[in-house]
Amino acid sequence: MKTCPCSLRTAAVMAALSLVAVAAQAQEIVVSAAASLTNAFQEVGKAFEKAQPGTKATFNFAASGALLAQMTQGAPVDVFASADQETMNRAVAAKLIAEGTRADFAHNTLVLVVPATTTTPPQQLGDLAGASYKRISTGTPASVPVGRYTMESVQQAGLTAALEPKWIYGESVRQVLNYVARGEVDAGFVYRTDALIERDKTKIALTVPTGTPISYPIAQLASSKNAATAKSFIAFVRGAEGQEILGRYGFSKP
Template identity: 55%
Template sequence: MMFHRTALKALLALALTLSLPLAALAGEITVSAAASLTNAFQELKPLFEKASPGATVAFNFAASGPLLKQIEAGAPVDVFASADQKTMDQAAAKNLLAQGTRKDFAANTLVMIAPATPKPEFKTPKDLTAKAVERIAIGSPESVPAGNYTRQSLTADKLFEALQPKFVLGESVRQVLDYVSRGEVQAGFVYKTDALIAGDKVAIVAEMKNHDPVTYPVAVIAASAKKDEAGKFIAFLLSPEAQAVLAKYGFREP
């Protein structure tokens, strides 16, 4: 039985390794980052590489929960950037982080959105209880930080259980955004930065309250063989140049 468990874990780690960008195997640092960071981090890539001669970076974007599972299974990750403190706390509790490297580098706002056309008739989360609203997209609360923040907010307003039968669960905040952008649901909950990325396809209906602060921590992974380069990436995220790019996409300083 022990052999089978060990073999299964090894196969899982191999599968996760192969799912990461192949370029990472050639020497770059691999940064596993929350899906909501996709556009900002892609713009930061050439700026970081210019500021750090000889250093290159490959990204792996997904919901924070699945990213943590990949790291725990042994995927070759050098830096982890989460969309919430809870997931990073779990990584720390499992001794996956290099001591003294954890930093907060950005903050965000959770919003309720709807397809821009036709113009949304609802204005508050409570309005979603109306029979006319049948499908609401949220990130899976157990693995997607935006979904957990949504659950916190709706629970505080005593709306979560009433709305739960209408939920369409997304595997990441970007999948939720896609559902709303394509008009497959009547409402959804994403970060303000995601809504801005969608442009005129979605309308921001309301800002959500009564949830944990949406702050983004980043840390070097303890098993990384490239801690110096990984540390340089984190230092770059905190630089005025990187913070200006993050602000361009709607992120705030933590």
């Protein structure tokens, strides 16, 4: 029985298209990143795709703890960028991270912000214990890194008991920022990079010292099916162009 040449050509074309589709898919990555990286990473992603034609970075932004929970439950992720070392440590302990790919790429600062209409902002953390500050927000400490940094600073200042009844917790640092911007709370703890986003609606009252440096680690997931592109993205974030973009959004180099 003879095979029609046209059938052979069709099969060859289909096979070639399949290989192209597989190759294209191998260039696509999903990046789960801390909410505070939203604006900066969106620009980093565009620059990365421009620098490496054919690549595509899709982002999933949320609190670092929430992202870890998603990955633990099997969410398909190629790169994880956390706002703290503790959450990344937990990802490593859960064997989610590809060995040798973890690296720090940015630092941040904790600040206290108040609504822009506030006439007498607090001059020190102790002022938050006063009657003028009834509702104070930060991230949920169990899942949002900014909440853990906040509680550490509050404890160091001896204000844990005084502020306990005043807390309004947010599911991410951006939610905390929104609470302050809308005037739903009297003050909130966020990162400096977030405060710069809502300069018309909020203002920084003071910089808050933290015992633990606010450093951001990034790593490739062990389950990534697009390891080469994931590694390229991490290298881009840590490279000159990625660092320049992060610097414009208020992040400092590690």
